[in-house]
Amino acid sequence: MTAQLKKEWLISCAGWSAFIFFMSATYVLYDWSVPAAEEINNRPWWALQEWGLWYLFTPVVFRLLTQYHLANQLTKHKFLQILALMLCISMTYQAIFDFWILCDPIPYTMLYFAPSHPLVLFVLSYLWHTFLRPDQPVHHNTLEVESGNTTTRLRFSDITHINSASNYVELHTEQHQYLKRITLKQIEQQLPDTLFTRTHRSHLVNLNFVERIQIKPSGSGLVLLKNGKMVALSKAFKPAVKAKLQRVA
Template sequence: MRKIINWYGFEGRLALIFWLGYMAWLVVFCVIHQMVIMDSGVNVVSSILWTLREWGFWMLITPTLVSLLSKTEHYEKPLKAKLHILGAALIVALLYKVAVNLYSGRSDVLATLVSYSPKYLQVLLVISLGWYVLLKGEQVYYANKNPTTEPDSPKNNASRLLVSTGSAEAFIHVQDITAVQAAGNYVDIHTANSSYILRATLKHLLEQLPQAQFVRCHRSAVVNINYVKQLHSFATGKGELELECGRLVPLAKSYRTQFKQSVINTADC
């Protein structure tokens, strides 16, 4: 369970808390409606069941949904990936609602689709906007919380980084880093023999590393050119960088020229 919660990330956990609070409010509202409007006996169980039937599915998928949206920030085509995820979520939610209504015999397929499609589109819009605001806010927070240089002073690269080993934290030397890959609001830092986690954006971390040594080779990856063994090219224009430890790091077509120029500049030094 702890691994699942950690995989959700900050946005996912906050989304889960939001849905739990919203559904609790709906239950209270249903109870008040029964007492004031319907002037009938209070049935808390029926209120809970109605709330779960209407919105329980979104409570379950929203943490995963926002976590997937965060991961697409580092794709080559992030907007396209986000639209695919949101479209898939809409289809799955509608299929679930159709199945529930058919099982209960309350409406047919067409009526369910016409009734719930606009409603679920609005839900996805709110989720997307909420995720975007939280993501950008968190990025600014961690960038300001962990500055690597003194204000208004020449930029100095860090010689060591404090990273997570899973159960503890440890310092690693920057020179030992072979590659860095983004994973939502985290980055996976690889050395020749181990991998670590750091809560930061790839852009912010790259600013801390020696620019001549660490080069961006993909929207979601940075590589230490001192550890690159081979460059494998594909017909599509993309490629892979094989490190001395055997790890393969993607090389995007849009970063290919920049990477080669960095290698040339390093060789000339």
């Protein structure tokens, strides 16, 4: 068993044991403090009966989140899918258990636990994100991008140019285009300045894909890429672009 797996089981068992003990003790203390006619008189194991299933499901939730996170596939869509799946499983198990053991009608059980199970899953996801989410392996010379429902890593050398789109950037390769939530300034800081250069306040280009630059009479110009695309070149960035192109020539 890995350290991560041990930690997931430890938090699950310790957390639920403490919670169940607290709930049971609260009701016992309440019954001691009120007249006999007002006592709740719950069975001693009532809290375990209501919450015990989470001893099993909590490690499953933690494991699924960890596995998809380490595989770079834990998108928002996948995250919601995992929680929705576990909600359906936990509610189904609870309904069957209460029907066979307690003879409670299934609609009553579903209505009774409908508020608590989503809340439990929300708390579990928060605990995982805060205490259990492992660090991802360091990937040099790549950027993490989302493509549909999957997350992939894009090599710096495959990026031809980058365009700003408000709080997003458009990452262009020779075959595809990706949208990433980050500013152009932030992504520029992650890229090697020996490979990329700013040509405009809204554009970055990969120097290895530059075919030539074309200067207009106004002093601004265009950067012509080897794949036939054109990127704007402003007067402010023209000297730096020319200097970098001379160094890589």
